[in-house]
Amino acid sequence: MTTATTMTATAAPTPVDLTPDTRHGRAYWAVVDCWNVVRRTLLNYRRQPLAILWVLGFPIVSVLLYGFVFGSAMRVPGGGDYREFLMPGMFATTMAFGFMNTATTVVTDVGKGVVDRFRSMPMAPSAVTTGRGVADLLVATAELTILAATALAIGWNSDGGLPATLLAFGLLLLLRFSLIWVGVWCGLVLPNAEAAGALYAVIFPLTMVSSVYVAPSLMPAWLAPVAAWNPISSTVTATRELFGNPGAGGGSWVEQNAVLMAFVWPLAITAVFLPLAVRRFQALSR
Amino acid sequence: MDTPAVLAEGLRKRYGGRTRKGGAFALAGFDLAVSPGTVHGLLGPNGAGKTTAVRVLATLLKSDGGRAEVAGLDVARDPRGVRARIGLAGQYAAVDEGLTGRQNLDLFGRLFHLGARRARDRATELLDRFDLAEAADKGAGTYSGGMRRRLDLAASMILAPDVLFLDEPTTGLDPRGRGEVWDAVRTLVEGGTTVLLTTQYLDEADRLASRITVMDRGRAIADDTPDGLKNRVGGDRIEVVVTERADLAAAREIVARVGDGEPTVDAPERRLHAPVTDRVDALTEVARSLRDERIVVEDIGLRRPSLDDVFLTLTGHRTDEENR
Ligand SMILES: Nc1ncnc2c1ncn2[C@@H]1O[C@H](COP(=O)(O)OP(=O)(O)O)[C@@H](O)[C@H]1O
Numbered sequence: 354m355t356t357a358t359t360m361t362a363t364a365a366p367t368p369v370d371l372t373p374d375t376r377h378g379r380a381y382w383a384v385v386d387c388w389n390v391v392r393r394t395l396l397n398y399r400r401q402p403l404a405i406l407w408v409l410g411f412p413i414v415s416v417l418l419y420g421f422v423f424g425s426a427m428r429v430p431g432g433g434d435y436r437e438f439l440m441p442g443m444f445a446t447t448m449a450f451g452f453m454n455t456a457t458t459v460v461t462d463v464g465k466g467v468v469d470r471f472r473s474m475p476m477a478p479s480a481v482t483t484g485r486g487v488a489d490l491l492v493a494t495a496e497l498t499i500l501a502a503t504a505l506a507i508g509w510n511s512d513g514g515l516p517a518t519l520l521a522f523g524l525l526l527l528l529r530f531s532l533i534w535v536g537v538w539c540g541l542v543l544p545n546a547e548a549a550g551a552l553y554a555v556i557f558p559l560t561m562v563s564s565v566y567v568a569p570s571l572m573p574a575w576l577a578p579v580a581a582w583n584p585i586s587s588t589v590t591a592t593r594e595l596f597g598n599p600g601a602g603g604g605s606w607v608e609q610n611a612v613l614m615a616f617v618w619p620l621a622i623t624a625v626f627l628p629l630a631v632r633r634f635q636a637l638s639r
Numbered sequence: 640m641d642t643p644a645v646l647a648e649g650l651r652k653r654y655g656g657r658t659r660k661g662g663a664f665a666l667a668g669f670d671l672a673v674s675p676g677t678v679h680g681l682l683g684p685n686g687a688g689k690t691t692a693v694r695v696l697a698t699l700l701k702s703d704g705g706r707a708e709v710a711g712l713d714v715a716r717d718p719r720g721v722r723a724r725i726g727l728a729g730q731y732a733a734v735d736e737g738l739t740g741r742q743n744l745d746l747f748g749r750l751f752h753l754g755a756r757r758a759r760d761r762a763t764e765l766l767d768r769f770d771l772a773e774a775a776d777k778g779a780g781t782y783s784g785g786m787r788r789r790l791d792l793a794a795s796m797i798l799a800p801d802v803l804f805l806d807e808p809t810t811g812l813d814p815r816g817r818g819e820v821w822d823a824v825r826t827l828v829e830g831g832t833t834v835l836l837t838t839q840y841l842d843e844a845d846r847l848a849s850r851i852t853v854m855d856r857g858r859a860i861a862d863d864t865p866d867g868l869k870n871r872v873g874g875d876r877i878e879v880v881v882t883e884r885a886d887l888a889a890a891r892e893i894v895a896r897v898g899d900g901e902p903t904v905d906a907p908e909r910r911l912h913a914p915v916t917d918r919v920d921a922l923t924e925v926a927r928s929l930r931d932e933r934i935v936v937e938d939i940g941l942r943r944p945s946l947d948d949v950f951l952t953l954t955g956h957r958t959d960e961e962n963r
């Protein structure tokens with residue numbers, strides 16, 4: 354066996370049998386194809402592990418800037434440490450910004466013809482999008498892990514117990530999951546990566562006008578409800594509550610029911626944007 | 640005649656579907672028949688509809704009318720069957736620049752359902768065949784344009800498809816990269832693959848294709864062998880630009896003596912040209928005679944007919960008027 358392998362390696366390459374494997378049904382291949390599209394993203398990160406820092410750069414700089422520079426001037430309703438207040442906000446911001454990554458990858462793949470190549474192959478068409486979604490969730494999990502480790506190092510803590518803590522991270526990933534479809538849809542609608550980069554102009558104010566940095570109760574009366582009803586705020590407030598971090602409360606109904614809303618918002622976003630993204634994907638052939 | 644490997648009959652396509660009224664047809668009754676085992680060139684200027692035609696044939700785009708068959712299968716009725724028999728290399732090299740050449744091919748092999756081991760073996764085989772073995776484990780982002788293209792071609796060849804679509808495979812490459820891609824295409828054809836290749840260069844279609852379809856505004860306006868096409872345009876020609884307009888008549892006589900037909904004179908430009916067959920002999924002879932008669936020339940040279948010339952002959956208008 355070993356000698357045979359060595360011999361073929363030195364001789365001219367033996368032609369490979371190219372009959373595709375047709376032993377399994379469509380569902381099997383939909384899963385395998387999805388996994389191979391995921392592998393593509395993971396291999397990219399394995400070759401360039403530092404790429405993940407591009408995503409984490411913003412929250413880490415924010416923690417340093419707001420947590421240490423402005424931190425002493427920031428107020429937390431009901432008292433409490435500002436850095437502990439800020440961390441759940443940073444987790445959610447990272448999830449929210451992640452959709453830019455989805456959009457950029459999709460728009461680049463479409464522009465470079467990678468999506469066309471996939472679509473011209475006998476693979477499951479669904480794998481192009483499901484693979485993107487699973488890959489993004491795995492990357493988001495890695496981001497959260499690194500960020501949580503950083504947070505622990507600077508004194509953040511979860512006092513909520515294991516189930517509540519896991520639920521909080523689950524809600525963060527649920528937010529990211531819903532935004533994948535917004536990202537895919539944007540990636541299919543926008544003309545190029547530069548345009549996708551301009552999405553910062555949308556997502557950045559959206560994270561500012563939320564409970565990420567400042568509790569809505571401390572904002573001007575006209576702005577407070579906007580910030581409170583921001584889907585990002587619901588996830589932030591819910592995770593603060595679950596982690597037992599300060600500043601979770603708030604007077605309005607949406608703040609009182611943050612955990613519920615941290616489910617409702619992402620599911621609503623998914624309900625709208627998943628079909629939109631699928632329709633847009635199918636429209637590639639029109 | 641054999642069943643064509645690629646067949647298009649009256650294909651129509653208007654982008655934006657029914658919603659956009661009055662938009663021009665990107666395909667306006669496009670016909671094509673490609674014989675199995677040949678390289679067929681689809682030649683046309685920017686905006687002629689080449690990419691649209693390829694995308695319809697490769698099942699990426701639904702046509703609004705007409706019929707298309709690839710490898711004997713109807714493109715609209717059996718897209719999955721067609722996809723199992725074709726390869727596509729689009730207008731841009733669709734490789735993942737974050738992965739190595741080997742990882743790219745391995746990934747596509749798995750997505751073609753070869754399984755991990757055969758995908759890996761096929762990757763090695765193709766890297767050898769496309770002369771990429773040395774760079775196999777370097778990131779594709781570090782590849783030259785020609786190497787990237789060859790990797791892209793290799794990816795489109797994973798299942799040794801019956802029909803391969805190459806959309807402008809050399810656009811944007813330097814002459815060296817272009818030569819590398821031409822060699823790679825020739826290698827493919829030795830394996831019996833039918834190739835439909837789009838290009839804006841008559842020269843490229845001439846070198847690679849045994850038959851050329853010329854496309855203009857979504858229609859096939861000519862279908863011929865490269866020689867047939869060049870004969871219609873007039874083949875190679877010699878061109879002389881004299882410095883003094885007074886010398887034009889004398890120069891015309893010399894060119895008429897050497898050339899294969901009546902020279903055409905463009906007096907305001909002080910330019911004249913005539914078809915030739917013995918290219919270098921004709922050039923030498925004209926140059927010597929001009930010097931003997933002390934006619935000062937600004938420029939002298941051989942010109943091959945370009946896509947522009949083909950267009951001028953076939954349609955009576957230039958290619959660059961197309962998109963205005
Ligand atoms: N996605 C698109 N949406 C609208 N019009 C398009 C699209 N793609 C191409 N066209 C138009 O269709 C025509 C044919 O384009 P194309 O097939 O790309 O030509 P070629 O490949 O020969 O340059 C052009 O007029 C072009 O502007």
Ligand SMILES: [Mg+2]
Nearest residue numbers: 689690730807
């Ligand atoms: Mg084109």
